[in-house]
Amino acid sequence: MRLFLSALLMFCLAVPGFAKDLKIGMMPKLIGIEYFNACEKGAKEAAAELGIELEWDGPDTNDVSRQTAMVEAWIARKFDVIAIAPNDPDAIAPALRKARKRGIKVITWDADSAEETRDYFINQATYHDIAKTLMDVMAKGIGEDGKYLILTGSLTAANQNIWMGEMEKYRKEKYPNMTNLSETPKVSQEDQAMAxxxxxxxxxxxxxLQGIFAITSVALPGAAEALQKNNAADRVFLTGLSTPNSMREYIEDGTVKKMVLWNPVDLGYLxxxxxxxxxxxxxxxxxIEAGRLGEVEVKGSEVLLGEPLVFDKDNIDQFDF
Structure with a gap:
């Protein structure tokens, strides 16, 4: 009888129809904003294609303690993979280490954590390419001796801090006469009204001030609203990172001439x-072959989506996210 049951179990695991469905938890920095809504759309598209049980959830504010509590809950529920965009890589690290010790695979996406706390990072574009594209757009907007400020979302967001570091490095090399008017970036706390x-x-x-970088998806429309209401778009050049759907109005009325991003639907899908x-x-x-994306490059423990995109009045209507 034992031999029969063992053979039956092996058969069930070997046959696709009997295979255990993967349970994946995917967590954004926060829910309810256009950027992460687009990521969710792509994630659910891929999950449907692959027959995966996907749980999408996250805090409704930029709150790492809520992220930690959710990761702990997913550990208790024995998820197969936890994919997280960390608000604070240091604060979330103990929970991610715990997940890995329990045999759960850990992926970071959009923003990374310490390499020893996760298995792979799904990167939307290289940090250098994002920084270079932003600085080149600003240099064309305010000139190579212009003065600017940076508006970020959080001082603990790893991706934003690395982008700013890469921007400064590239500025020194390519645009040494451009000036950042504040060594400490201004902070929006991922809140559009605060931005x-x-x-x-x-x-x-x-x-x-001649230029502003707003480098989160809610900071850029928030900054654009400020320029629009104060009739300041003619004297201050604004660029940054956000979604076409969040910025369409400001691109079309000229408040923002160019902005930068990648395809967040594809990021969630990948x-x-x-x-x-x-x-x-x-x-x-x-x-690797990633469905409709085709071949995608894996370098070390990083999976790279591609290159950043520049959006302006001529192409923004080609995108719906």
């Missing part, structure tokens, strides 16, 4: 494909 208020304060406090491959032991350095 508007902070931008208005910048306009008042820095009369020499994350789920990579998570499945990781869970099955098939995610290795080289190239």
């Amino acid at each position: 508007t208020r902070v931008t208005i304060d910048m306009l008042k406090s820095y009369p020499e 994350t789920i494909y990579a998570a499945k491959m990781l869970a099955e032991g098939n995610l290795n350095e080289g190239t």
Whole structure:
């Protein structure tokens, strides 16, 4: 009888129809904003294609303690893979280490954590390429001796901090006469209304200001609203990172001439494909086939979506996310 049951169990695991469905938890920095809504759309598209049980959830504010509590809950529920965009990589690290010790695969996406706390990072574009594209857009907007400020979402967001570091490095090499008017970036706390208020304060406090980088998906529309309401778009050039749907109005009326991003739908989609491959032991350095995205490059423990995109009045209507 034991031999029969063992054979039956092996058969059930070997036959696709009987295979255990993968359970993946995917967590954004926060829910309810256009950027992460687009990531969710792509993730659910991939999960449907692959027959994966996907749970999408996250805090409704930029709150790492809520992220930690959710990761702990997913550990208790024995998820196969946890894919997280960490708000604070240091604060979330103990929970991610715990997940890995319990045999759960861990992926970071959009923003990374310490390499020893996760298996792979799904990167939307290289940090250098994002920084270079942003600085080149700003240099064309304010000139190579212009003065600018940076508006970020959080001082603990790893991706934003690395982008700013790469921007400064590239500025020194390519645009040494451009000036950042504040070594400490201005902070919006991933809140669009706060981004508007902070931008208005910048306009008042820095009369020499010529350009603003708003480098989160809610900071850029918030800053654009401030320029629009204060008729400041002609004297201050604004660019940054956000979604076409969040910025369409401001691009079309000329408040913002150009902005930068990648395709967040594709980022969510790729994350789920990579998570499945990781869970099955098939995610290795080289190239992988990721559904409709085709071949995607894997370097070390990083899976790279592609290159950043520049959006303007001529192409923004080609995108719906």
